[in-house]
Amino acid sequence: MFKKFTVLLVSTVLLFACQKNEQTPVAEQTTVAKIKERFQTPRNEADNIDSPSFWAGQNQKPWLLATAKVTDVIVVNDATNGEEIKRIGGSGQESGQFSRPNGIFVTDDLVLVVERDNRRVQVMRLPEFKTLGFLQGESQLMKPYGIFVMKTGANAYRAYITDNYETADEQIPPDAELGERVYIYEFTVQNDSLQWELKKKFGATSGDGVLRVVESVYGDPVHDRLFVAEEDETQTSVKIYNMAGEFTGPVLGRGLFQSQVEGITLYKTGEKTGYWIVTDQGKGENTFHLFDRLTLQHLGAFSGENTLNTDGVWLTQMAFGNFPEGAFFAVHDDGNVSAFDWKIITNVLNLK
Numbered sequence: 001m002f003k004k005f006t007v008l009l010v011s012t013v014l015l016f017a018c019q020k021n022e023q024t025p026v027a028e029q030t031t032v033a034k035i036k037e038r039f040q041t042p043r044n045e046a047d048n049i050d051s052p053s054f055w056a057g058q059n060q061k062p063w064l065l066a067t068a069k070v071t072d073v074i075v076v077n078d079a080t081n082g083e084e085i086k087r088i089g090g091s092g093q094e095s096g097q098f099s100r101p102n103g104i105f106v107t108d109d110l111v112l113v114v115e116r117d118n119r120r121v122q123v124m125r126l127p128e129f130k131t132l133g134f135l136q137g138e139s140q141l142m143k144p145y146g147i148f149v150m151k152t153g154a155n156a157y158r159a160y161i162t163d164n165y166e167t168a169d170e171q172i173p174p175d176a177e178l179g180e181r182v183y184i185y186e187f188t189v190q191n192d193s194l195q196w197e198l199k200k201k202f203g204a205t206s207g208d209g210v211l212r213v214v215e216s217v218y219g220d221p222v223h224d225r226l227f228v229a230e231e232d233e234t235q236t237s238v239k240i241y242n243m244a245g246e247f248t249g250p251v252l253g254r255g256l257f258q259s260q261v262e263g264i265t266l267y268k269t270g271e272k273t274g275y276w277i278v279t280d281q282g283k284g285e286n287t288f289h290l291f292d293r294l295t296l297q298h299l300g301a302f303s304g305e306n307t308l309n310t311d312g313v314w315l316t317q318m319a320f321g322n323f324p325e326g327a328f329f330a331v332h333d334d335g336n337v338s339a340f341d342w343k344i345i346t347n348v349l350n351l352k
Helices: 342-348
Strands: 002-008 013-016 023-026 029-035 049-055 063-068 073-078 084-089 101-107 110-115 120-125 130-135 144-153 156-163 182-190 193-202 214-220 225-230 237-241 247-252 260-268 274-281 287-292 298-304 313-316 327-332 336-341
Touching: 029 342, 049 101, 049 313, 049 327, 049 336, 063 101, 063 336, 073 101, 101 156, 110 144, 110 156, 120 144, 120 182, 130 182, 130 193, 156 214, 214 260, 225 260, 225 274, 237 260, 260 313, 260 327, 274 313, 327 342, 336 342
Parallel strands: 029 298, 101 144, 144 214
Antiparallel strands: 002 029, 013 023, 013 247, 049 063, 063 073, 073 084, 101 110, 110 120, 120 130, 144 156, 156 182, 182 193, 214 225, 225 237, 237 247, 260 274, 274 287, 287 298, 313 327, 327 336
16 A cells, blocks of 8 residues: 655755744654555646645535636546546636636635636635635736635635735746735625625745745644745745734745645644645655644655645545545646545554
């Protein structure tokens, strides 16, 4: 079911522990377990699949949803076996259409889809995929990519959207102009009526917290942490902000990640305990690193037997089908999605 191999790091890996600028050394060798996928969805490289999500409605099979950046659709698969069920959307600017859909997030019976080229986030009701409205404003989002959503009350939510805006010649702006890398929207949905407000834009403009190339983002409100992937190849890492949008000092994985940091997710084992999963995207070596939710200690790493170049990931803790403790979904090289049994992952990595 699995194999193990060792990645030799060029230098000692330094990871943040508890306080600003405090770092904890990690062994120079990282053992990466090789784990077999439960299944992979049908492959279609023309889609250019970016990010997956998961929805389990009442009295029906759970769905695995994935954004297709080139064909401008959401691909809907049976989450138990990967079989394609249908495709939603198509190219355009109207409700129900998409333009370069990238990030996707399911919460309750809502799915939010980030559209880079329409410069908006489309909010839809499941299972009908009925469009309720958009988080947008052309004077606001410029080049949105990633999304994390948290519930704040009955029918009330907060969304964090990364915006990788560039200069006119498509370069990274100077640090002083990077203060709007993440947007916070608050929104409510009542009787299919969407109401929203842009609450804040943030990003450090100097120091270790500067966000030069952004996409993936994920939050842990219990510990007041927002993980933002820094994809700039000169400093690939995770910059940790608080949920209010202030850089708190930690930089996770600098020296550990060998390629771009991509999909991020969180598995909760208790109110305050669990595991962060962070993707080190690569076409040759594609690794998923696990960190302790509380201490941020590096706990291990795994890769798939046939999963490379991963962009987005999603994790569900719901037991279903052949996934007794939930499933971890990861995009495979732009063309489809791999599914992993979370129970196997925890057994192989000796997680409690």
